[in-house]
Amino acid sequence: DEVNQDYKSQVTNLNNQVQNYQNAKSVVNNINNSDLDSAIRNAKSTPGVKLINDGTKTITATMDNYADKKAEIERSNKKQADDINAQLQQYKSALEEYKKKLTSDEIDPNEIKQLLILGNETSARMSWESLTNNGEFIPNTDKYIYHDDDGHLRGGVTATNIYFRAKSSADVQGNILKVTYDNLKNSSYNGQKITKIVQIYHDITKTPNDPEIPAILVWSNPFNGFWYWHSDAISVDYHLYLENGEELNIPSTGLDGKHSDAWITVGSLNSGSWRTEGAALESTGKAYEFNGSTVTIHNNNWLYSDNANEWYPGNPETFSASGNKNDSKIATIPMAWDTGLSNPYAYIGAGVFNIFGKGYSIRYTTDHANGKSTLETWANMSTSIVKSNSGIIPPEIHYNYTNVAL
Numbered sequence: 001d002e003v004n005q006d007y008k009s010q011v012t013n014l015n016n017q018v019q020n021y022q023n024a025k026s027v028v029n030n031i032n033n034s035d036l037d038s039a040i041r042n043a044k045s046t047p048g049v050k051l052i053n054d055g056t057k058t059i060t061a062t063m064d065n066y067a068d069k070k071a072e073i074e075r076s077n078k079k080q081a082d083d084i085n086a087q088l089q090q091y092k093s094a095l096e097e098y099k100k101k102l103t104s105d106e107i108d109p110n111e112i113k114q115l116l117i118l119g120n121e122t123s124a125r126m127s128w129e130s131l132t133n134n135g136e137f138i139p140n141t142d143k144y145i146y147h148d149d150d151g152h153l154r155g156g157v158t159a160t161n162i163y164f165r166a167k168s169s170a171d172v173q174g175n176i177l178k179v180t181y182d183n184l185k186n187s188s189y190n191g192q193k194i195t196k197i198v199q200i201y202h203d204i205t206k207t208p209n210d211p212e213i214p215a216i217l218v219w220s221n222p223f224n225g226f227w228y229w230h231s232d233a234i235s236v237d238y239h240l241y242l243e244n245g246e247e248l249n250i251p252s253t254g255l256d257g258k259h260s261d262a263w264i265t266v267g268s269l270n271s272g273s274w275r276t277e278g279a280a281l282e283s284t285g286k287a288y289e290f291n292g293s294t295v296t297i298h299n300n301n302w303l304y305s306d307n308a309n310e311w312y313p314g315n316p317e318t319f320s321a322s323g324n325k326n327d328s329k330i331a332t333i334p335m336a337w338d339t340g341l342s343n344p345y346a347y348i349g350a351g352v353f354n355i356f357g358k359g360y361s362i363r364y365t366t367d368h369a370n371g372k373s374t375l376e377t378w379a380n381m382s383t384s385i386v387k388s389n390s391g392i393i394p395p396e397i398h399y400n401y402t403n404v405a406l
Helices: 002-028 034-044 066-099
Strands: 050-060 125-130 135-137 162-166 172-182 192-206 215-218 226-229 231-242 263-266 275-281 285-289 295-298 302-305 351-355 360-368 376-379 396-405
Touching (some): 034 066, 125 135, 135 172, 172 215, 226 231, 231 376
Antiparallel strands (some): 125 172, 215 226
C-alpha cells in the first residue's frame, strides 16, 4: 500500500507539472500585441513612412519567471507602439502645416500613395507595326538616323531601337505606330505583375517653320521613353496588361479615399533657349503641380513652365518659348536640377498625373519661338515620385516582435 501511495503521489505531481507547463505555454503564447499591431497598421497607411521589421526575438523563460517575462514583453510592445505613434503624429502634424500652404492644384510628394511601378525593363522584347500609310521605318544603316542637320550623331540610336519617319514635311493625323513590349520583369500594380505594355503613337503636329520631316525614335526599353524630331507635339496611349492577359483597370479611389493609387510623373520639362516642353493628360485623371516648381497647370491638365527654368555658366539669362526670362523660383536652386527624378530639386521641372481606368494617354509638346524647331525632344514618363521641397523627412520606423521559449 505504501508503494502504491508513493506511485499515485508521483503520478499526481507529474500530472500537475504537465498541467502547469501547459498553462504556462498558453500564457506565453498569448502575448498581447494589439497596441503594437495597431501602431504598425497606422504606419503602413501613412504615405512616405519607411517601415522596417527588425525580425522576431526569442527570450527564454522558466516556470518561475514566465509571467514576469510576458509582462516585460507587453510593456516593451506598449513602449514601441507609443514611440511609433508619437513619430507618426509629429510627422502628420508637420505635413498638415505644410499642406495649408498648398493650392488645390498642388500636392505634396510625401502624401502620394503609389502602387503603380513601371520599372527598368532591360529584358523587354519589343515588336512594332505601322498604323499609317504616311510613314516608314528607317533601317539603322540610313544616314538620316545617325546625324542631325548639323552632322552630329543622334542620341539613342542602336540596333535594338526603332526609328519611324513621316513621308512628308507635314502633320500626321490619326494612329501612326504601335509598339508592344512583353517579357516584363519589374513592373506591377498593387502586387499584380504587369507583363506587357502596348503604346500607340498618334497625331504628330509638325513645327510650322521647320522644313524637315517629323520623326520618332523609340527605345527598346520602355523605361527610357522616346525622342521626337521636327514636331511641336505627339500623343501616346499606354495600355498595361496583367499576367492573365487582362488590361489593368485602375480604381478611381485608393487608400487615401481621394485619389487613385496610380501616379505618372512627367519630369525634365525644360523651358529655355526659346523653347518650352510640356505634357498634357488626355485620359481620365487629374494633373497636379509640385510646390516650388516652375511647371504649372494650363487648360485643365496641360503641364509646362511659363518662364524659363534652365541656366548654365556663360548663359545665366535664357528665355521660354513665349519670351519669358528665368523664373524667380530657380534663383537659389543648383543649375543641375535636371539629372533625374532622384535629384532633390527635380520638382523644379516636373508635375504629376493621377490616373485611373483602363490605359492612359499623354500628349507631349514642345513650343518653339517663331515656330522654329530645335530639332529634337526627349519625352518620357515615370512612376517614380520627386522629392518634396517641404524639408519634412518621413520617419524611418523600426519595430520587432518577441516570443517566449519555455
